[in-house]
Amino acid sequence: MATANKNLSEYDKATIPNASNFRFGIVVSEWNDTITEGLYKGAYDALIDNGVEAQNIIRWDVPGSFELIYGCKKMQEQMVNAVIAIGSVIQGETKHFDFVCEGVTQGIKDLNVLHETPVIFCVLTDNNMQQSIERSGGIHGNKGTEAAIAAIKMAKLRQDH
Numbered sequence: 001m002a003t004a005n006k007n008l009s010e011y012d013k014a015t016i017p018n019a020s021n022f023r024f025g026i027v028v029s030e031w032n033d034t035i036t037e038g039l040y041k042g043a044y045d046a047l048i049d050n051g052v053e054a055q056n057i058i059r060w061d062v063p064g065s066f067e068l069i070y071g072c073k074k075m076q077e078q079m080v081n082a083v084i085a086i087g088s089v090i091q092g093e094t095k096h097f098d099f100v101c102e103g104v105t106q107g108i109k110d111l112n113v114l115h116e117t118p119v120i121f122c123v124l125t126d127n128n129m130q131q132s133i134e135r136s137g138g139i140h141g142n143k144g145t146e147a148a149i150a151a152i153k154m155a156k157l158r159q160d161h
């Protein structure tokens with residue numbers, strides 16, 4: 001199902017585990033910061049809406065999405081139940097987009113394989129700024145909200161197994 005057929009911000013609170021005792025780390029890329037700040041707000045607000053205490057949300061900033069890999073690796077070393085990686089990669093004139101997207105995707109995948117703390121992939125990989133706007137609080141909702149819900153569910157899965 002494409003994002004266009006699903007609102008990223010919709011969730012049924014009745015299906016979300018109790019997150020009041022969880023701590024979350026959020027690593028935010030500074031590239032395309034108007035987008036990443038919107039994603040962060042969506043994630044932060046969803047965590048609070050589901051009972052997470054403000055002091056249990058740790059935010060670190062990194063220069064770009066490629067640096068999310070290292071930032072999330074270090075965040076995994078903190079006492080957090082899950083990590084959210086927030087970035088916005090937008091196609092430019094060259095193939096650099098392909099390498100950044102592939103690199104951050106593989107890097108975050110590796111962090112989930114190598115370490116115990118789940119890392120949620122909240123990295124937009126869009127063709128243009130309009131698509132990014134639409135997915136960070138626009139007509140398609142907010143991928144940050146979706147990521148926060150995923151983080152809560154994965155924190156619970158880790159706690160239970």
Ligand SMILES: Nc1c(NC[C@H](O)[C@H](O)[C@H](O)CO)[nH]c(=O)[nH]c1=O
Pocket residue numbers: 029031032063064065066067087088089090091100
């Ligand atoms: N073009 C975008 C980048 N590029 C920067 C890289 O992520 C990285 O910071 C640099 O190559 C130094 O290692 N990053 C984004 O997050 N979004 C872009 O659109």
Ligand SMILES: CC(=O)[C@@H](O)COP(=O)(O)O
Pocket residue numbers: 089090091092093094095096097098100
């Ligand atoms: C994703 C990128 O690195 C890209 O936005 C950089 O732009 P360009 O390909 O024009 O150098």
